[in-house]
Amino acid sequence: MRHTLNGLLFITHQTDRFDYLQSVEIALKGGCRQIQLRMKDATTEDVLKTGLIAKKLCDQYHARLYVNDHVEIGKSIGAAGVHLGKSDMSATEARGLLGSDYVIGGTANSFDDIKRLQSEGVDYIGLGPFRFTGTKKNLSPILGWPGYQTILNQCREHQIILPILAIGGITMKDIPEILKTGFAGIALSSTILNAKDPIEETDRIIKQIKLYQK
Numbered sequence: 001m002r003h004t005l006n007g008l009l010f011i012t013h014q015t016d017r018f019d020y021l022q023s024v025e026i027a028l029k030g031g032c033r034q035i036q037l038r039m040k041d042a043t044t045e046d047v048l049k050t051g052l053i054a055k056k057l058c059d060q061y062h063a064r065l066y067v068n069d070h071v072e073i074g075k076s077i078g079a080a081g082v083h084l085g086k087s088d089m090s091a092t093e094a095r096g097l098l099g100s101d102y103v104i105g106g107t108a109n110s111f112d113d114i115k116r117l118q119s120e121g122v123d124y125i126g127l128g129p130f131r132f133t134g135t136k137k138n139l140s141p142i143l144g145w146p147g148y149q150t151i152l153n154q155c156r157e158h159q160i161i162l163p164i165l166a167i168g169g170i171t172m173k174d175i176p177e178i179l180k181t182g183f184a185g186i187a188l189s190s191t192i193l194n195a196k197d198p199i200e201e202t203d204r205i206i207k208q209i210k211l212y213q214k
Contacts, residue, residue, distance in 0.1 A: 002103050003064060003080065005124045005163055006184040007209050009034045010202070011068075012054075013189040023193055024054050028061040030202020036083055036187070038068035051077045066105065071097055081105065083126065086113070086140070091120035105165075109140035111154040118160055126187055127151065129168025130178075142168070145177075152182050172205060179212035 010027035012020045037054050039047050047070050055077045058065040066081045067074035071094045074082040081103025091104050105124045106117040114125055129142055163184035171191050195201035
């Protein structure tokens, strides 16, 4: 049975301070139970090797691992699901490879993207970027509050009820308004890893999210 994504989704990132696996451990120790392994520009071999270890770490904390882009690797390591960027294979094709038990998410930057992803059968949407973020190359147009509100209103008008996660340059102070606006959760990376104490920051963010979750 597939799970629904909500709350905090941590997206792995490599920084001067932490490698990918250290970032996974930080999020897990801080209480996050949804991890997306994102390793842009890494070789397939490196993603597989890191994914196997990340899966073991997630299992230790009873957390779910989602693999970005690499559908076959997600299946081979027994991840909970995969996340597909706008230039990756379609969700329809991914579903054919994975079957019905895997969670499939997709990246959206517009309402048209959301309509397409819904028609392809995704389980959740990552909508962004909210503001500029240095963790992503070839950044799509920044949406900001006006973009978010317009797209969510369009979803309501068309009775699209997929869980939507906000992503892209989001900070702690944005969380209340984002969740009150109607998002199911928030995807974060730099906000956590750039904090003085990333584990403590993860815990604080999760507590903040729980205050405003419907």
